[in-house]
Amino acid sequence: MNRLLRSGLTLLAAALLAAAVQAQSAAPTKKRPAAKAAAPATGPLYATRPEVLRAADDIAARRDLDREWVRQAIGQARLLPQVQRLMTPAPTGTPKNWRVYRSRFVEPIRIRAGLRFWQEHREALARAERDYGVPAEIIVGIVGVESIYGQQMGGFSVIDAVTTLAFDFPRAHPRAAERSAFFLGELEQLLSLSDRTGVDPHSWRGSYAGAMGMPQFMPSSWVRYAVDFDGDGRVDLFNSVDDVIGSVANYFKAFGWKSGMPATYPVGFAAQADMDTLLAPDILPSFSVESFTAKGAVLQGEALAHAGPLALVELQNGAEAPQYVAGTENFYVITRYNWSSYYAMAVLELGRAVREALDR
Template sequence: MKKLISLVVLVTAFVVAPKAVLAADEAGFADYVQKIKAEAIEKGYSEATLEKAFANAKFYERSVSADKNQPEFKLTLDTYLPRAVPEWKAEQAVEKYNEHKELLEEVGAKYGVQPRFIVALWGIETNFGGYTGGFDVVSALTTMAYEGRREEFFKNQLWQALTIIEEGHIDVEQMQGSWAGAMGQTQFMPSSFMAYAVDYDGDGRKDIWNSMGDVFASAANYLKNAGWRVDVTWGRQVQLPEDFDVSMAELKNKKTLAEWQALGVRKLDGTDLPTRADIEAAVVIPDDKEGRVYLAYANYDALMRWNRSHYFVAAVGYLSDRIRFPR
């Protein structure tokens, strides 16, 4: 009987404890919000802005859980790309490109970015605006600051979010994003919004949630400032010679195409590399020599500034290629 009682107590503890912890977190969060509001007043934010921003502030336990328990899967590019860019997404990318072609070409010409890359980023980030995250951005950022592991980072993002509200770019109710505070159809953190968002439609608001002109121009402006080149693509898949020294495969090791050619690097079909002397590239091996290998051009680096993941860059590049060469 004692063993049975102990088991019941143990099971009950596992059921009740998380609720108790959550209640404590929510109580502490309410106090933290008051502390944040007082600090914001000292920084010069208006009481009206703070009342709007924190009117429905809530503690997002899901944000804390997602941050602490981000899933890790052993993938290769060959298994990842079909998930990131299924056939329906590639087909939809072409449809979206054609639907917004006039606007995309106008934006692309202004910022020096090929429109297919704008669409590819849009598709990979939010499924062409179909999923931008259902979290209140102020609550998500405040939750992450309260959680404490990266308090200064998330507080700085929160101050910038308050600036966005105070400048009138978006109504608080529409300021939705990811559990970490990435916002709108471009998934900009507030600091990226402040640095790169564009009021392309001229309505006085930088609206990366609802205005397609602002969405496309903001993405293009980010890439332009990241060093984008309109005269080259992102990269190309290549094959390496058997004796290739893999220690040379890193983004900072740039060589001309002629130099890589001399080292035995070839196009995927075995033919010679292009002969352009004005292009430098790096060899990138996201998995191993037996997997996909890329020559990464300047635009590869620009995409890495957007998201420092070779898999992300490969997905955006692959989708942009599918837009350029639809099946």
């Protein structure tokens, strides 16, 4: 789109600001599914904030985007108080509970939906496994946990959400400055994606954190990892299941997924296990099998022949005893999608449950 035409469209967008903007996909011939959730309450426009407009000018200069178009796009974003509330961290000391967390994701509705998804898209899943080395059950687990296979993709305005989190991230968060910088980068990527695809930046809908489509990709992940797996010349993570499957597989391959490697092994403990040392690296695989077992971790069977590093993953259960697994490099790759061992285990167990249903 040339600059004169884009400037003209900017003026038209301003004249139509009072009208509701309908969600649309990256191609005008396909309709993006309408959000089921009611639109959240909004605050003031960001056009009244000088520091926001200065940031818009910086984005425009660095990305070679039309300055007025970027100012208009960001300036017409609104603060979302609900997004701020959802990003506020839980009170210190709130216990984690793996059994409760698991029950939200590994349950009959998702398993049945996952079974239909696998049956209907068996060919694309098999092709992604061949091309990228990522098992179908991992892809099925991701899409099921993220959006129940497209049933829940979020109803928030993505540009409102990421602008809110870039400039008004909750100060109570211990990493507020770091997170604000992250979301400023996501805002920049969203605008670049919108410019390149010709999509109105205010039309994208997603989660309160700005994640979009069936796989809930952040704008930067869409730009870097999304692929045209159905070969129609465009990437559509809202409507093309093939694109979704290929993009998730490509994401995992990019982060180092190792074909044929298990994500976890069962683990037990000797009486004098050095739990503090074993847990110190958290989910980062840091121990060889020899050093892992020397610290008191007990492995059996194929785990004893594992060639790469391991981590001791702790899954707390509130007041009850925690559960543990030995996590491999592939387990760590799953946490690159969402930095949480609980999330990674839910993906693994949902995918496994769907595969078992498929095999029955």
